[in-house]
Amino acid sequence: MSISEINLDFTKEEKPLYAEIIVPLFLPQNYTWQVPHDFQPVVSTGIRVEVALRNKKYTGIVKRIFHDKPEGFNPKPILNVLDDEPLVYEKQLQFWRWMAQYYLCTEGDIMQAAIPSNFKLSSESVLIWNEAFDDSYKDFDDEEFLVAEALQLKNELRLSEVQQILDATHVYPVIKRLIEKQVCFIWEELKQKYKEKKEVFITLHPKFHQEKELESLLNEWSGAPKQMELLLAFLHVQKTEGEVKQPELLKKSGATNAQLKALITKNILLAEKRSVTRLQVLPRQLKIDFELSDAQQKSLDKVKEVFKDQNVCLLHGVTASGKTQLYIKLIEEQLLQGKQALFMLPEIALTAQVIRRIQHHFGGYIAVYHSKFNPNERVELWNKVKSGEIKIVLGARSSLLLPFQDLGLIIVDEEHDASYKQQEPAPRYNARDTAIFYASLFDGARVLLGSATPSIETYFNCKNNKYGLVELMERYENVAMPEILLEDITYLPKENGAPVLLSPAMQTMMQQALDAKKQIILFQNRRGYSPYQICNTCGWIPQCKNCAVSLTYHKGKNKLSCHYCGTDYPVVNTCIACGSHDFTRKKFGTEQIEEAVSEIFLTSNVARMDYDSLRGKYSHDALIKIFEQQKIDILIGTQMVVKGLDFEHVSLVGILDADGMLNFPDFRVNERAFQLMEQVSGRAGRKDGKGKVLVQVSNPNHPVLQFVKKHDYKALYDYEIESRRQFAYPPFSRLIKVTFKHKEQHIAEEAATIMGRALEKNKQMEIVGPAEPLVNRVRNQYLFELLIKMPKDAKMMTHCRRQIMQQIVILQSNKRYARVTILPDVDPL
Ligand SMILES: Nc1ncnc2c1ncn2[C@@H]1O[C@H](COP(=O)(O)OP(=O)(O)OP(=O)(O)O)[C@@H](O)[C@H]1O
């Protein structure tokens, strides 16, 4: 043994150990706890522990352990250790720290977002009486005795019950001593919460494994004939499938549970519970059964070239150019190298269509992760990603928070999509941007951003050589881009003050498409088209009592509901403004269109796809499937039909209300309008190049429409970047939006004003506001917003961020504003 090793051992024995722990609270910094002697061998970074703070218990994650006693206070001991191996690696902890700093939240917020809920301590811990305790209560103090006695009586106690027995401040030390004295142990309910999925398997009793025995059993059968049939069915399934599950056996044999039970009682069959994996398991196979076109191959080579010396590359490929095909090739490469790859898509684009397509190539090598997963499935996936068993993950935003071990590639498809940004709750992160940092933590890992309509920010980064740029400007098989036609609707007759929904030109083109046995997509922008009730006499519209918004009418439940707080109200029959009983229900934009279309095209199958319709008959996936199968001729939809769908027979796309997209007050309006129109156009003529797009608009000369007409992204970029430069909007500056919420309007406004004034002293920051947002009251809380613009200089930004955080802490330590909720949103969209 060398001298240094002896020293090390010595240190371990003598020195107390401390741990910095991430807890799910908004704290200005992480706190430190002391690691009791017994826990020292098992505590390591990345494991979960239980700690108490201000008399409440939390599950935290150990971020760092060290020996030097923190100055100025005595750290409290950790109460319990919940894991025997880390839940996350060092890299994830680093990632969380960066995210918290960048997005002005806490590492606890990230922890909350990242780890599946079953890993969190959600219910109270329970103390369990130790049966082996020898009843010797000598040298027990009064408190220990009280609890021990109660435990012996009841066998188990919740912590809240212990709290009732004792003075609250004493609970943890007493429990700790009781555990030390082996009176009881803590049963973490959360450990139990992740339940393995069990299924009942049926097997043959071992004595019949010998053919002779089995034969004589069958030959000398004297029991019920139904049981014999069941036994034969069992033997058949066992032969064909190897394993026999109880429900399948009963289904296939048509036998009853009682008949099965009889065979089990007779010791002919056995029933056995086994845990099975919840994740869908496909055979692990790699099937790359296509060749890239020349153009695609060239682009792929260029991407690889870029990756030699740049970490991030944008693949700017027009719609239907086959970007997905390139991704598949790149993922294959990672797999062959034994590395992990993450393929991200916006949540809504993560349809069965894409999943099927990817699974076709990667089979069981790929796991899908999205919000529809239940917590148990998440735990299972989490563990398999952590162990490296799962190599490829296809998922939405939150899949970025999985504990990858050896990540080689992240693909962010549709990188411009706003749903990569989380709005509520914290962390309000953009998964595209964070992916770039995350990848930088893995040696050699690369990020590929893909889009037909890149975000201005990303393209700017390419222009400045921060990212590499690879273009794929032709569709697969050189199919032509759709032809864009602009239809001026200002001269159309109006119905009740609104222009007709379908112009004569639109109707003609639709008829032509239908005659040619093609399909049609009609796109209606989501904004401002929710159904509501309106008084015909005075124009009054029912409002939510808690929020400053009109109520939306829901056909299905025949109720009015608030989309901000979720409150339901009965349908209104009497106007509170004028007493009239005469109400009209305004319809969804898409619903109106559906009705109009059905009236004109009587023999066509019409369906609509929007958030409202999907609550009804078909799910998103089902609707896509039947549209694929051409069981629907005309599909009317909102933003949902835009996202990366691949249909073969669509020849016409109608954009019904381009005005709505081009006219709303947001500096990103042009970018968004272009993206939407180009993406939805991209659904037309993907296989035969005979796609047409008709845009109904009152100002056909709008520059954005001219860019859409020529599919000219670069012209859009040049136009847009100039105005961004002029008004110092991103990418020339950074924005942080801070929202203040309080139940009294003036308090919220005061808090915002104070913070604005304080920040203004820093001349680097430009403060806009405080201003009331369009919806200025939600759940009875009044809202005010500050918009902070800051220069794009890394050092400066760190400084500004720190000042904002300081101001939040200062405001919240002032009694008057302690109850103001302050929500910073970095890089808001
Ligand atoms: N090399 C290839 N071999 C066979 N089929 C291909 C190839 N490249 C593309 N395709 C097919 O062409 C269609 C369009 O490709 P894909 O969906 O990947 O385009 P995309 O660039 O992702 O489009 P978008 O941006 O509109 O989503 C798909 O049906 C795809 O299977």
Ligand SMILES: [Zn+2]
């Ligand atoms: Zn409301």
